[in-house]
Amino acid sequence: MKFYKYQGFKVSGSGPILNDVQIQFSCGKENYQEITQTYGKRKKGYGKPKHSWKALARVFHYVSPDKFKVLAVFFVTIVMIFINLVGAFISAPLVDALLQPAVYSVTGNWLIGGNYLGYQQQVIQDQMFFYQYLFNTVNWAQGGIEAANEALNTLGIVISIMMVFYILAFLFSCLQVFLMTRIGTSSLFRLRNDMFAKLQSLPLRYFDNTSHGDIMSRFTNDVDAMAQFFNTGLMEVFTSTIMLIGILVFIFILNWLLAIVALVMESISVMIVIINVKRSVSAFSETQVSMGEFNGVAEEVLSGLKVVKCFSKEQDMSDLFKSIDYRHTMHNRRSVFLSSVNVPIVNNINNLTTGLVTIIGAILVATGFSSQYGFVVSIGSLISFITFLRMLSRPFNSISNMMTMIQSSLAGAERIFQMMDIEPELSLNKAKWRSYKAEDNNFYWTDGVTTKPVLGQVDMQHVYFSYEKGQEILKDITLYAHPGQKIALVGSTGAGKTTITNLLTRFYDIDSGQILIDGINIQDIDRVSMRRSMTLVLQDTHLFTGTIYDNIRYGHLKATDADCERAAKIACADEFIRKLPNGYNTVIDGANTSLSQGQKQLLSIARCATFNPPILILDEATSSVDTRTERLISHGMDNIMKGKTTFIIAHRLSTIRYCDCIMVMDHGKIIERGTHDQLLEEKGRYYDLWMGKVELD
């Protein structure tokens, strides 16, 4: 028979092709070892997350505006759980005070106590009061089937009342769900808003030093972890805790000796859970790290896919990926197992406890000792005790389930608050000088007493600056730009050109020296006013989601559509915009725009044309525009630059040829300055660059 020879399915390597997709299996252990030999084991740097509970306290800060809702939830939950617990408890008195005597009454054979009075004395008397009450609703003296029917009626009434309460509990728990979700989502809403506001207030230093992926991951992964906590975890933990407390209170009232037995047993499972949670958290962080690894490889390969294809490296890269995926899978197996093994332990230790408690309970009841410890003096009350024990497993289970989740959301909270704790840009509300755009469309400085027009005279005097202490980027820079002058900065990457613009816009503050605008030290100018008096066009132009109009208007929100079109015409952007499917109303989708880098730069120039401030900074503004288009827009650019102090940074020397002054920078210093012709005559660095002898990089 064929089946007999069947060897099983293929496990490693690749599988069949279905619908043009080749199934890929694991690389297998042997291949994994081989591949790691070729590529080298990637380093293992598993940091253990530290979780401070302080982060949790701060999380609750975001809950506090909803404190009335929290109070309401608290109340609702307690009532709801109380009803459910009573529901579980009620079966004991029902059996003891109604059903059991009714059965005896029907059979006429009172096995306990001999007759109903004896039964009352032996079973009912030492119980809680409503045993007595329930028992007395029936006239047992009439005996036989009549008493039993009466008991059944009482049973029906009690259960009907309970049903009403159940429905009430249901309504309450719906209310709890709505309230709790509201609290969760609006806390997150506030947290996100806060994070975003904080993010925007951070100095540029943060954005330059932190990878954007990292910032994004704080907003996505970490907030996601928090969201899980807020959306489901919070309610689960809250309900479980109250339920746990409720059950413990009930069983201690019922019989504290049995309760202690149960508690001892349960604490064993709690201990196992705690040990496990620790192990599983470290396994979890291993998994996360190895996931980061394969993400890294995937990102590298997929973003370089064109190169990979040109060199037919698909198979090799797939092998590499598989090997890392293999290791991740090994970690994953372990962490998934560890995080879930709590459940069977908690569940079954609970079952074990039930068995144990029943045996001990039976002995206690039989020997008549139990009344010293509480109310478990009958079968019925023992049953309800056991029912409570069974219910105990639910909150235990969900809390132990939540532990891993809470740990990861705490890690998330920590990372979030790390960002929130970074010093923001200094607030300059107290700054002396502000600028405003008067009705005549000109800008003016004012310190409340005197007012003077913004001219655009820029002086930098002996400026020193370093991004990191000890590594000076700019050394003793002195330069001046008279209103309306065009100043060019030339130099290789790292020479400090962009740094100068960063200082002018006050993205960074200088270490020593001073920068003056129209004779005012920029430290004394309100930051917003400062930036309002200048415009920036960058190499990597960024467009925002919205229409072309919106993007051009970004420079000046009050600009009309006509203004935008005029600006686009100046920047030579009008032509390509009109060719777009919806012209100026084409929606640009942030990152996925189909516009070329050059077109983006044109838009950015148009953006700056709408605003028209006195100082203009062009940082490689036309680097991605081809030389011909650059020449076309140069006319428009001349228009924009007219009468404005302009700083131009350019890689392409042809761009800056006609500037009033060209500064050649090297290693944070200005090494040559002068006009194009002067510098050529000097036959220095600029001459070499112009002649193509030196590489600008």
Added chain:
Amino acid sequence: MRESLKEIEQKLQYTSKDESIDKANRKKTIGIYLECLKPSWKYIILQFFLILLDATFELMIPYLSGLLIRNGLEGYAALDALGNPSPIIYGGGINQEAMNAVWLYGGLMIICALIAIVCQAFGMKVSAIISSDYVERLRNTIFWKAEEFSFSNISHFPVSKLTTMLSNDCNNIRFFVLMLVRMGFKQSLVVILCFAFIFSLNWAIGLITLPLTILAFSIVIVIIRKTRREFVMTQTAIDNVNRNVEEDTEGIREVKAFCRETHMQKKFENTNYELNEVTYHAVSKMGLTAAITTLTINVTIGLIQYFGGFSMLNTAANNEIWQIMNNGVALFDAGELSMLTSYAAVLTTAFSFLSSLVQFYGRAEASKERIDRVLCEKIDISYAPKEKSENFDPDHLKSGHIQFKNVSFSYLNDMNKLAVGPISLDIKEGETIGIVGGTGSGKSSLVNLIPRLYDATDGEVLIASHNVKDYSVRALRDDIGVVLQQNLLFTGTIRSNIQWGKKNATDEEIWEALDIAAAKSFVEDFKDGLDTPVVQGGKSVSGGQKQRLCIARAVIKKPKILILDDSTSACDMETSRRINANFASKLKNTTIIIIAQRIDSVKDCDQILVLDNGSMVGLGKHDNLIQSCSLYRELDAIQRKGV
């Protein structure tokens, strides 16, 4: 003014067109998902047995505790002479026989619990293995598929989307598979066994329980299905929020320079508000399922208590109908009542597990739809090389002779606009041809047609007189060296990167290639030489150095055709001249195509092609073009004099 929920929903809803695509994809990919599961068959069978044991032993426990109550506590194990049971009475002393029953059933309960622990823990392990292995295969498959993408396919999927797919979406699926083999198997078994137990105890009570639980379960399922749409919307809303953050981070200089912080904050708060509302509605509806389950448990238990009361009394009264209902057993007692209520409770929790499984399915389904888009992406370049014959070998290019015959090309997303052509061109073996033109003039698009990075829309491209479509991938990759415009080095060393061009290349060969690419000198200056580490993207070396290493990587192949797409732009004139000279002297038989911004770099080529808006406006030597081609003349003039 904040938007109402309706408006938000309209904004975030996905279209019916998407839905139909997803439906079509589902059919195509189902086999793939199953195929990935197959290799775990041994574990699945093992898991099934473990669950069978586990569920049976776990369900034995309420049964045993019921027996303990009846035989032990109520004393049915110790009947007196009259056939009456002798229950354990408060202070009534220990009846040995009844107590024995207590010990027996209590002990059995503990044993069952211990066996269940072992089975469950083992089952947890096995299910962890099944789900992790499964998703490993799935992930490898997705990665392979993504690697097979052609150049135009790549543009449909941003890399960030693909990497989140490999981590997050795969994780969602893993979680569902985990829950399916763990909970799905077990709880359905538990449901069946529970009903078996209940019906075997008292079928009347079974008949009450069955419809109630089914009703509750269906309500829960309906709610979950309904919220699915909302969860999809939540995802969209999350994407919107993230995009806002991304924009703000990427464009922070602009935001700050234009003082648009408040503007951005407002924008963000709006999308955040949308997310807030949608999540609230989705999550709170989902939360109701738990409340419904609890209500069902309580109502069922209440009904069992009442009905059980009837049963107890009527069986006690020897009522025959009640006895039949109680499966012929005359006795209905507290023990049985406790069994029934326990099973009802187990049943409803089993259903709540199953409904949460449906919840996980919803999440996994959304992820699956995203993955399906990748798996079903039609790869638009397929290779069907011709058979090998006497005068044609599909695995090798015979020469570097390239011909374009009326070739035109347009990108898929813009079919109406020709990116290139129609162009006819003949490049002889060993010739060097330069291509110049403005951005967007189609230079790169044209050369991409040669190694079939894209396929021509019309006309044909011939190499050594055979259509490029007749060759195998190997021929096109091994015999054509391409240095792309946006070029990258990969994590590793300089050696490992150069070896991309030729596996197992010796150091000698590598140095030779580096020499041709004018990279030898600076690599020699590095302390570690060829072993100098390279970080992702090649950011650790300067732009000019990176370009030269990329050229060396292509040159080491000893290709018949070498394509250089603006690949010396960051090098200075001297170096780029030297590289060109090296090509001329050392790669004599290689056809070389140079795309350049600078006229200077192509001046000495055998032919220069001038492109404008995709069409040819000039072809010839430098001196001729200066005379005949106005665009060429203009470019030359601009670069000489500046703007």
